[in-house]
Amino acid sequence: MEASGLVPAWQSGKRLRMAFSPLVERMSTTVHSQFVAWFRSAAPYFNAFRGKTFVIAFGGEVVADGKFGVLTQDINLLRSTGIRLVLVHGSRPQIEKQLKLRRARSRYHAGMRITDAVALECVKEAAGLLRVELDALLSQGLPNSPMAGAAINTVSGNFITAQPMGVLDGVDLQYTGTVRKVDAAAIESCLAADNLVIISSVGNSPTGEVFNLSMEDVAVATAKALRAAKLVFLSDAPVEDARGRLMPELSAQEAEQLLAKGKNLTADTRLYLTHAVEAVRAGVARAHVVSHKVDGALLLELFTHGGSGSMITADKLERLRPATIDDIGGILQLIEPLEAEGTLVYRGRELLEREVQTFFVIEHDRLIVGCAALYPLAGKSAELAALAVRPEYQGRGYGEKLLEHGEVEARQLGYKKLFVLTTRAAHWFIERGFTEAAIGALPEPKKSLYNWQRRSKVLLKKL
Numbered sequence: 486m487e488a489s490g491l492v493p494a495w496q497s498g499k500r501l502r503m504a505f506s507p508l509v510e511r512m513s514t515t516v517h518s519q520f521v522a523w524f525r526s527a528a529p530y531f532n533a534f535r536g537k538t539f540v541i542a543f544g545g546e547v548v549a550d551g552k553f554g555v556l557t558q559d560i561n562l563l564r565s566t567g568i569r570l571v572l573v574h575g576s577r578p579q580i581e582k583q584l585k586l587r588r589a590r591s592r593y594h595a596g597m598r599i600t601d602a603v604a605l606e607c608v609k610e611a612a613g614l615l616r617v618e619l620d621a622l623l624s625q626g627l628p629n630s631p632m633a634g635a636a637i638n639t640v641s642g643n644f645i646t647a648q649p650m651g652v653l654d655g656v657d658l659q660y661t662g663t664v665r666k667v668d669a670a671a672i673e674s675c676l677a678a679d680n681l682v683i684i685s686s687v688g689n690s691p692t693g694e695v696f697n698l699s700m701e702d703v704a705v706a707t708a709k710a711l712r713a714a715k716l717v718f719l720s721d722a723p724v725e726d727a728r729g730r731l732m733p734e735l736s737a738q739e740a741e742q743l744l745a746k747g748k749n750l751t752a753d754t755r756l757y758l759t760h761a762v763e764a765v766r767a768g769v770a771r772a773h774v775v776s777h778k779v780d781g782a783l784l785l786e787l788f789t790h791g792g793s794g795s796m797i798t799a800d801k802l803e804r805l806r807p808a809t810i811d812d813i814g815g816i817l818q819l820i821e822p823l824e825a826e827g828t829l830v831y832r833g834r835e836l837l838e839r840e841v842q843t844f845f846v847i848e849h850d851r852l853i854v855g856c857a858a859l860y861p862l863a864g865k866s867a868e869l870a871a872l873a874v875r876p877e878y879q880g881r882g883y884g885e886k887l888l889e890h891g892e893v894e895a896r897q898l899g900y901k902k903l904f905v906l907t908t909r910a911a912h913w914f915i916e917r918g919f920t921e922a923a924i925g926a927l928p929e930p931k932k933s934l935y936n937w938q939r940r941s942k943v944l945l946k947k948l
C-alpha cells in the first residue's frame with residue numbers, strides 16, 4: 486500500500502472522522518476543550534509506554550461475564566500506542582462448566598485444583614474454546630466502531646514449560662503443575678513482529694504431558710521472563726484499606742502489611758495482590774490491580790494521573806532528600822510559575838545553582854513534586870523559604886512533610902526560631918503552629934532587606 490502511495494481509508498483518518506464526527510458535533514465547547522486537555526495530558530504516557538511490554542492477566546470470568554468484548558477496545562487502543570501486549574488468561578469457570586457437562590466433581594487441596602485425567606480433559610477443552618473466543622473478539626473490526634481498522638494478529642504457542650506440582654501433604658495433585666520455564670525469546674520474536682501474544686494457563690512438559698497451571702503463576706513468570714514494564718491483574722474489586730478507601734499506590738512492604746491485616750479484600754484481589762508483590766520483588770517494574778467491573782478502568786489506570794486501581798512497586802515511590810545540582814531543572818519547573826504570579830520571590834537559575842545545597846525536595850516516581858529551602862539567619866534563627874508543591878500533587882501531605890523536615894533539620898542545626906515570609910499561605914502555616922510576628926522580629930540584615938512592595942506576612946515558630 487505504502488509503495489503505491491495509496492493509504493487505506495482508516496489510516497488516512499477519514500474513517501475515524503466518520504466514526505467520531507457525530508460525537509464531536511454533539512460535544513459542547515467545554516467538552517471539546519476538556520477532551521483536548523485530556524488528550525494532551527496523556528502524551529507523556531504515550532511516550533513512556535511506546536515499545537514497552539505489558540502483561541495483562543485476567544481470570545476466565547472476565548470472558549464468561551461478557552466483559553472481554555469491551556476490554557478488546559481498550560487492548561486495541563493500548564496496541565495502537567505502540568505497547569507490546571501479552572495476555573495471560575485463566576479458565577476456571579470454563580473448566581467448571583466442562584466438569585459439570587461430564588458430571589465430574591471439582592476437587593481442591595490447599596486452594597489448588599486436583600487435576601485428574603477427567604479434569605485435565607476439561608482444562609484442555611476450556612483453554613481451547615476460550616482461545617477461539619478471545620481470537621474472535623479480538624478480530625472484530627466493524628466500521629464506525631472503536632475496533633475499526635484494528636487488525637490485531639494474535640499468536641499463542643508452547644511458550645510455557647511445566648513440571649508437576651507433585652504430592653502435597655500426602656495428596657497427589659496429578660496434572661496440576663508449576664511453571665518451569667518461559668520461552669521469552671519466542672514470545673519476544675512474536676511481539677517484535679507486531680503480534681499480540683495470548684498465553685493460556687496450561688503448560689507442556691518435556692515428556693509430552695500437559696499440565697494445568699495457575700493463571701497468576703503463569704502471569705508472574707511471563708512478566709519476569711520478559712522483564713515487562715508492567716503486569717496488570719484485572720480483578721473483581723479494587724484494593725481497599727480497612728476503611729474501604731482505594732489504595733492508589735503501595736510499596737511491596739505496604740501491600741504485605743495490608744494482606745496481613747486487610748479484611749476488605751476479595752479472594753481474587755488478595756491473590757492478585759500477593760502475586761503483584763512477588764512480581765515487583767522479582768524485578769517487574771510495576772504491577773497493577775485494576776477492577777474489571779469498571780468500564781475503562783484499565784485506560785484510567787494507565788493514562789491518568791489519579792488512575793483507577795492500585796499500583797504496586799518494589800520500593801516507595803516517594804523520597805524526601807537534599808537537592809543536588811541535577812535537580813535544578815525540576816525545582817525551576819516547580820517554582821517558576823509561582824514566581825511569575827508573585828507567590829514566591831524570584832530567584833533565577835544562577836542564584837538557585839549557588840544555593841541548591843539549602844534546598845530539599847520530595848520526589849515521586851523520580852519526578853520532583855515539592856521543594857523547600859532552609860536559610861540560616863542571624864541569632865540562632867532560620868528561614869524556611871520556597872516551599873512549593875506541584876498543583877496536581879497538593880493535598881497529599883507533601884507540604885506538611887517538607888515543613889516537618891525543615892523543622893527537624895533546623896532543630897538539629899541548633900536554631901531556636903523558624904521564620905517564614907509568605908503572601909498567600911499564612912493560614913497554612915498558622916494551622917501548623919506558626920504565629921504572626923512583626924517585621925521587627927526578623928533578625929538583621931533580613932529586617933532591612935524586607936520587601937515593602939511584596940508585603941509578605943512574617944510568621945514565626947519557636948523550635
Ligand SMILES: CC(C)(COP(=O)(O)OP(=O)(O)OC[C@H]1O[C@@H](n2cnc3c(N)ncnc32)[C@H](O)[C@@H]1OP(=O)(O)O)[C@@H](O)C(=O)NCCC(=O)NCCS
Nearest residue numbers: 871872873874879880881882883884885907909910912913
Ligand atoms: C502551601 C503548599 C506548599 C501546601 O502544600 P500541600 O502539599 O498541598 O499541603 P498539605 O497536603 O500538607 O496540606 C493540604 C491542606 O492545606 C490546605 N491549604 C493549601 N493551601 C493553603 C493555603 N494557601 N492557605 C490555607 N490552607 C491551605 C489545603 O486546603 C489542605 O487542607 P485540608 O487537609 O483540610 O484539605 C502548596 O499549596 C503550595 O505549593 N502553595 C504555593 C506556594 C506557597 O504559597 N508557598 C508558601 C510560601 S513559602
